[in-house]
Amino acid sequence: MPIALVSIYGSEKPVFEMHCRTLYRLLSERTVEQSISHREMPSFNKHVEFAESKPYKEWWIIYNGPRAVGAAYITHKNEIGLFIFKEFISKGYGSEALKFILNNNKHITFYANISPNNYKSINFFKKHGFLYFSDMEHVQYTYVYYSKTLYASPQLSQSESVHE
Numbered sequence: 785m786p787i788a789l790v791s792i793y794g795s796e797k798p799v800f801e802m803h804c805r806t807l808y809r810l811l812s813e814r815t816v817e818q819s820i821s822h823r824e825m826p827s828f829n830k831h832v833e834f835a836e837s838k839p840y841k842e843w844w845i846i847y848n849g850p851r852a853v854g855a856a857y858i859t860h861k862n863e864i865g866l867f868i869f870k871e872f873i874s875k876g877y878g879s880e881a882l883k884f885i886l887n888n889n890k891h892i893t894f895y896a897n898i899s900p901n902n903y904k905s906i907n908f909f910k911k912h913g914f915l916y917f918s919d920m921e922h923v924q925y926t927y928v929y930y931s932k933t934l935y936a937s938p939q940l941s942q943s944e945s946v947h948e
């Protein structure tokens with residue numbers, strides 16, 4: 785299925801506001817297990833302020849044709865966040881978006897921070913080659929993905945701190 789990742793940064797004000805409404809709708813769907821940073825829903829204005837502050841290196845809305853099916857971001861530390869609207873879960877959009885991000889960013893290491901109770905997402909990232917990396921006080925687990933190009937070099941080996 786052809787998806788497109790559309791950056792929310794640099795868009796004209798009305799388009800940016802439309803993206804913010806999509807992100808706000810997505811945020812309102814988050815369950816306690818899925819949420820690490822947001823315990824309470826912010827007001828829409830606070831949410832827009834947050835988006836305007838460009839908190840991430842890139843922040844995209846995931847489209848299937850004209851329909852927004854989810855959103856993804858990558859932080860300055862190469863942490864990936866991926867959220868699909870409930871009605872579009874398990875249709876392959878998350879996998880497509882993740883592959884796009886992994887293949888179109890010139891990094892060798894990516895991270896995903898996931899709440900320990902969010903088994904579905906943990907399985908999702910593991911299925912896509914992410915390995916268990918660390919546990920921050922049982923509040924979030926971090927998973928790491930090493931790009932294949934890293935293994936192509938015989939001089940580099942996987943960090944010993946990584947367990948499966």
Ligand SMILES: CC(C)(COP(=O)(O)OP(=O)(O)OC[C@H]1O[C@@H](n2cnc3c(N)ncnc32)[C@H](O)[C@@H]1OP(=O)(O)O)[C@@H](O)C(=O)NCCC(=O)NCCS
Nearest residue numbers: 818864865866867868873874875876877878879880905908
């Ligand atoms: C985790 C998450 C991003 C995965 O996205 P998704 O779009 O549901 O994932 P996919 O559809 O690509 O893959 C999920 C399952 O659907 C299956 N699938 C893939 N393509 C499919 C298709 N075309 N039709 C039906 N099922 C399909 C996959 O095989 C996979 O099966 P599994 O459940 O046995 O692993 C999504 O569930 C989500 O947004 N969760 C809530 C937010 C969250 O917790 N994010 C993680 C924090 S970063």
